[in-house]
Ligand SMILES: [Mg+2]
């Protein structure tokens with residue numbers, strides 16, 4: 640098998656599923672409409688699919704690492720039932736002022752830092768300059784920029800206004816759904832991203 644060289648980095652909440660705030664169980668994980676076909680179309684076109692998700696709910700003590708892993712395994716099995724195989728799922732459990740000392744850290748992985756994208760690139764042998772970031776918050780776009788990806792796409796319907804304390808970061812393309820993002824990417828990959 641040819642190793643994946645390029646991937647779409649996907650934020651989770653607000654991109655794949657409704658951002659209900661600290662989603663921790665399958666019963667409050669609601670897929671956004673069109674997620675499955677959008678991911679399938681990207682996968683068919685040769686894009687790796689890598690989830691990069693801030694999970695400060697762990698640092699805040701709202702759910703534990705095991706509960707997070709359970710949800711992540713469930714998410715991947717749902718994707719697999721739909722013919723989609725993620726190349727990686729990376730999460731940041733940290734927070735600089737976490738109530739739980741075990742997770743209190745100024746880490747390099749909490750977006751807007753690019754640590755998760757860099758780690759994935761190392762593990763999966765991705766060319767970051769050929770990758771794309773898709774997220775719903777300015778911190779996602781900033782993480783993509785810091786990692787040096789080719790393009791950053793913002794899903795704007797799901798903006799969490801609580802995140803507006805972060806200076807806004809212009810995206811290369813802003814759209815309402817992951818399906819729009821996938822279409823834009825497939826249309827532009829030859830010309831812009833080659
Ligand atoms: Mg999000």
Ligand SMILES: [Zn+2]
Nearest residue numbers: 731733746748
């Ligand atoms: Zn972290």
